Amino acid sequence: MSPWSVLGASLFCCVAIQSDSAGQPAAEAWHGKRPARTVIRGALVIEGNGTPATGPKDIVIEGNRIAGLVSVLPEAAAKGDARNRPQADVEIDGRGKYVLPGFINLHAHLQDERAGRPMPIDYCTKLWLASGITTIRDVGSNWEKAKQWRERSAAGELAAPRIFLYRGLAATEPAAGAALVRRYKEEGVDGIKLFGLYRDVFREIAKAADAAGLRRAHHTGVEETDAWDDIELKTTSIEHWYGIPDAALLERGQRFPPAYNYSNELDRFRWAGRLWREADSARLEKVLEGMLKAGVAWDPTFSIYEASRDAEKAQNQPYFRDYLHPSLAAFFEPNLANHGSYFTNWTTEDEVYWKENYRIWMAAVKRFGEMGGVITTGEDAGFIYRIYGFGYSRELELQQEAGFAPLAVLKHATLNGAIALGRQGELGRVRTGWLADLVVVNGNPLENLKRLAIHHGGIEWTIKDGILYHAPRLAREVRALVAEARRGR
Numbered sequence: 001m002s003p004w005s006v007l008g009a010s011l012f013c014c015v016a017i018q019s020d021s022a023g024q025p026a027a028e029a030w031h032g033k034r035p036a037r038t039v040i041r042g043a044l045v046i047e048g049n050g051t052p053a054t055g056p057k058d059i060v061i062e063g064n065r066i067a068g069l070v071s072v073l074p075e076a077a078a079k080g081d082a083r084n085r086p087q088a089d090v091e092i093d094g095r096g097k098y099v100l101p102g103f104i105n106l107h108a109h110l111q112d113e114r115a116g117r118p119m120p121i122d123y124c125t126k127l128w129l130a131s132g133i134t135t136i137r138d139v140g141s142n143w144e145k146a147k148q149w150r151e152r153s154a155a156g157e158l159a160a161p162r163i164f165l166y167r168g169l170a171a172t173e174p175a176a177g178a179a180l181v182r183r184y185k186e187e188g189v190d191g192i193k194l195f196g197l198y199r200d201v202f203r204e205i206a207k208a209a210d211a212a213g214l215r216r217a218h219h220t221g222v223e224e225t226d227a228w229d230d231i232e233l234k235t236t237s238i239e240h241w242y243g244i245p246d247a248a249l250l251e252r253g254q255r256f257p258p259a260y261n262y263s264n265e266l267d268r269f270r271w272a273g274r275l276w277r278e279a280d281s282a283r284l285e286k287v288l289e290g291m292l293k294a295g296v297a298w299d300p301t302f303s304i305y306e307a308s309r310d311a312e313k314a315q316n317q318p319y320f321r322d323y324l325h326p327s328l329a330a331f332f333e334p335n336l337a338n339h340g341s342y343f344t345n346w347t348t349e350d351e352v353y354w355k356e357n358y359r360i361w362m363a364a365v366k367r368f369g370e371m372g373g374v375i376t377t378g379e380d381a382g383f384i385y386r387i388y389g390f391g392y393s394r395e396l397e398l399q400q401e402a403g404f405a406p407l408a409v410l411k412h413a414t415l416n417g418a419i420a421l422g423r424q425g426e427l428g429r430v431r432t433g434w435l436a437d438l439v440v441v442n443g444n445p446l447e448n449l450k451r452l453a454i455h456h457g458g459i460e461w462t463i464k465d466g467i468l469y470h471a472p473r474l475a476r477e478v479r480a481l482v483a484e485a486r487r488g489r
């Protein structure tokens with residue numbers, strides 16, 4: 001923490017009263033609205049491109065764009081002296097606070113039901129906003145509903161991040177796959193999600209998507225295609241990690257026991273935990289180099305598998321008490337019919353293998369980052385004991401555990417997400433002219449990434465498209481919604 005922010009923090013209470021007496025309505029009154037001109041005063045700025053914090057600065061927002069970043073003398077900032085500084089309709093006191101680009105959640109699923117039970121869509125969208133997430137890339141949900149949520153979010157009617165819809169497609173014939181891509185393009189998809197496809201179908205879809213100008217996210221499963229196909233066809237991003245160690249196996253295919261059945265969720269996740277140890281390290285290096293050259297991003301989604309290395313911890317997270325919606329709780333119950341709810345007979349041995357699996361996997365992601373590969377941040381919440389938003393802040397921590405410095409972790413969550421979306425000219429940075437998607441954090445997140453988790457309360461404002469959202473209020477609304485759903489059971 002810089003000496004200026006310490007000073008700012010110590011003066012915080014008295015100056016807050018001054019700004020009230022200046023007659024300006026409290027910024028909280030603007031929750032859910034987009035002022036014509038907002039200024040965040042005297043904050044430290046983390047740009048999102050990996051460069052260190054700078055400031056104090058006044059961040060000027062006009063409508064939905066960042067209109068300027070004005071350096072402020074530390075003494076003037078500490079005193080809250082607003083003379084000769086940009087004026088605004090709404091002011092946010094930024095002293096002792098850090099401003100970051102809004103986070104991009106590259107692996108999201110918009111969900112309004114779990115285990116056949118309803119759940120309001122604001123449950124996930126508000127949790128995302130409260131976690132600083134201003135953009136999601138949805139990689140599979142109810143298309144008709146998601147299209148409406150995308151529109152309502154863009155219009156500022158639904159409190160939600162920006163929504164990019166990468167629609168999954170089921171095709172078993174190459175020509176049918178290509179035709180579906182063209183139809184989906186007409187229906188307004190933002191990109192394509194690939195999963196579980198035959199190689200010939202995968203190829204035709206990739207070509208059709210390129211011709212239509214659609215990016216591709218590939219959940220590279222344990223299947224016919226692996227990372228070599230993504231390298232050859234220049235897939236935009238590999239989701240999770242399967243397909244990367246597969247491409248580095250010396251034998252074609254993992255050594256499964258005779259009774260293994262990929263359709264059985266327990267088999268699937270148990271043996272996934274024994275996959276990385278079979279990858280040949282020299283061949284893995286070549287796979288990673290291939291991904292780098294082909295411009296394939298890696299969206300590792302560490303947090304969604306974490307229950308595999310410590311199931312009881314995952315099942316008893318303290319914030320479940322206030323934030324776990326009963327429909328989601330029902331889905332989490334061990335049940336092989338629900339994807340990812342495989343803890344029907346989870347053993348010590350499974351956890352031991354998964355801990356090793358994580359070590360090799362994290363080292364591979366770290367190596368890819370060292371080479372210059374694009375690593376992104378995705379969550380995949382709604383499965384395996386992960387609540388929306390909480391899964392994302394945990395992902396940041398796990399990327400630090402993989403060996404990345406916090407500044408690099410934040411770059412993955414911001415600029416790199418924008419790169420994967422092809423929107424690096426307007427998203428993912430705190431930069432004049434960029435869209436006003438910002439997070440205002442009380443204290444320094446580089447010192448402790450936990451500050452970014454909802455239950456730690458560090459995020460004060462999430463600004464999406466110039467709309468101000470007071471994060472504690474969103475969190476309160478979600479707690480109320482959960483309490484109400486529990487009463488209605």
Ligand SMILES: [Zn+2]
Binds near residue numbers: 107109
């Ligand atoms: Zn997913």
